[in-house]
Amino acid sequence: MTSVSPDARRIWRGVRLPLAVILLVVLTGTLVVLARGEQTPGALEPGSYEPGGSRALATLLEREGVKIPIARTAAEANGVARDATVLITQPAYLPEHTFAEIRRTAKHVVLVQPSPGTLEEILPGVRSTGQLEVQTRAPDCQAADPVAAGSATMGGLRYAATQPRAQDCYGGSYLEVPGPQATVTVLGSPEPLTNKGLSDEGNAALAMRLLGKHERLVWYLPTPADPSLEAEKKPLSELIPAGWSYAALQAGIAVVLLALWRSRRLGPVVTEPIPVVVRAAEATEGRARLYRKAKAAAHAGETLREAARARLRPLLGLTRDAEPAALVESVAARTGRSPAEVGALLYGDPPADDAALVRLADGLDVVEREVERS
Numbered sequence: 296m297t298s299v300s301p302d303a304r305r306i307w308r309g310v311r312l313p314l315a316v317i318l319l320v321v322l323t324g325t326l327v328v329l330a331r332g333e334q335t336p337g338a339l340e341p342g343s344y345e346p347g348g349s350r351a352l353a354t355l356l357e358r359e360g361v362k363i364p365i366a367r368t369a370a371e372a373n374g375v376a377r378d379a380t381v382l383i384t385q386p387a388y389l390p391e392h393t394f395a396e397i398r399r400t401a402k403h404v405v406l407v408q409p410s411p412g413t414l415e416e417i418l419p420g421v422r423s424t425g426q427l428e429v430q431t432r433a434p435d436c437q438a439a440d441p442v443a444a445g446s447a448t449m450g451g452l453r454y455a456a457t458q459p460r461a462q463d464c465y466g467g468s469y470l471e472v473p474g475p476q477a478t479v480t481v482l483g484s485p486e487p488l489t490n491k492g493l494s495d496e497g498n499a500a501l502a503m504r505l506l507g508k509h510e511r512l513v514w515y516l517p518t519p520a521d522p523s524l525e526a527e528k529k530p531l532s533e534l535i536p537a538g539w540s541y542a543a544l545q546a547g548i549a550v551v552l553l554a555l556w557r558s559r560r561l562g563p564v565v566t567e568p569i570p571v572v573v574r575a576a577e578a579t580e581g582r583a584r585l586y587r588k589a590k591a592a593a594h595a596g597e598t599l600r601e602a603a604r605a606r607l608r609p610l611l612g613l614t615r616d617a618e619p620a621a622l623v624e625s626v627a628a629r630t631g632r633s634p635a636e637v638g639a640l641l642y643g644d645p646p647a648d649d650a651a652l653v654r655l656a657d658g659l660d661v662v663e664r665e666v667e668r669s
Contacts, residue, residue, distance in 0.1 A: 339384040339407065339485055341365060341514050346491035352502050353514070359503070362511045369393040369523040372515040376401045379511035381477075384485070386413045388517035390524050394418070401477045402509055407485050408451055418472070418479065420457045427453055427466050429484050431496050436464035438471050444501035448492050451484030480505060592652045593645035599652075600641060603659040607641075610666050630665040637662070 336343050341353035341363060353363055366372035369390045372381065377400040383389065386409040394417040398404055411423040429450035434441035441447070441464040453467035462471040468483030482488075487498035488506075506512050586595040608617055611625040619642055626641070627634045640662060646652040 337516075339488060340516065344490065346489065347485075348490050349488050351490045351493050352488055352499075352506070355499070355503060356507050356512060359507055360510070361507050363514050364511065366513055366515045367518055368521045369517075372397060372513060373400070375511070375513050378402055378509065379513050380405065380506055380509045381513040381515055382506060383407065383515045383517065385517045386410075386417065388519055388521065388524070389413070389417060390517075390521060391416075393523070397515075398474070398477045398479065401513070403480070404477050405480045405482065405505060407482050407488070409481060410452075414454075414481075418481075421454055421461075421470065421472060421481065422456075424453045424455045424467060427451060427468050427483065429486055432465040432468070434464045434469075435466070436462050436469075438462040438464050438469075440471075440501060440504040441465065441469060443504055444497040447497045447501045448486045448495050449482075449484055450486075451482075453483060454481050587649065592648055596646040596652050596655050599656055599659060603663060604641060606663060607666060626662060626666060629669045630662060632662075632665075 336345055336348070338347045340348045340350075342348070342350060344350050356363060364375045366375060373393065373396050376397045379401055380403040381397050381401045382405045383394075383397075384407050386394075386406050394404075406418075409418070414421050414423060427450040429448060431446050432449045433446050434444070436442070447465065449465035449468040451468055454470040455463060455467060456470060456472050458472060460473050463469065464471070465483075470481040472479045472481070486492040487502050493499050493502065583595070586592070604622060605615075607613075607626060608615060608622065611622070611629065613622060613625060619638075623634050623638045623641060626632070626637045630637070640655075640658050646655050
């Protein structure tokens, strides 16, 4: 009989082609990763291969001989900004006075999509005038770099300047502001600088001319983690507009008045019927049974004595805090008993058993009656 089960040679012949394909794919991927080198993800990151990154632009600039130091803090940017082009990707995170220092030492500063509030702080005389759709636009201006680059993908925010020498291009999404120090260029959209948009229209020409004018390009990526921002943090109370504070105060007063208006007023005391009526004699007997069960003759005796002393003091015209000697002498004088006998009865040793407790109770009753009759 011929065996039909596959042997090792047949198995190898069946799987060697798929294994070779898998191995080739793994090796190709490894080589691609190694060839790319280390990358940093993020928008406008010069080491990012993502669509919003700028690895392609950074590579083109480096091939043209432009050195690109990367700065992530104000201190790093100020240290390398002299006589260089400085690209600021996140103007909103610029520490105070940093832009003025960079503009004083650099030759060209490029701001990417600064907000209206940021412009008021760092670039007086320049304001945002609205928004534009990002699309292919003609320069429509006389500025050298946009005219040389031609049509480009621009839009986003629109800007205008009060300075007469300022040039606005691409519908206002590109603004060039010359100055006695560095020239400042404001971009309303980062599209021409990204990997995704670099190959469209004249984006590459515009980006290369804009950022490749000088030997060094400082790629400044401000972040909220910059230590220079710690000194500029404000408490929450300073960030709330004054109008909101007054509104909150008025709302608080209104809430207090509403609570006073709606709160219930205290009326007269309301008596409620007792659910169960317990006679005094029954309560006394029940308490006596508890004392007897606990064998607390001494405690019961002291209770009887304290009650008798409390009743005798007003009968004898004594105050509640009268001394024991005064009480004993008064009772002895009123009843004709000896002070020693009265003292033993009112302040003597505690009873040792129930029989002694009964004798003590009888003696106290007799003394009280004698005081009342005298």
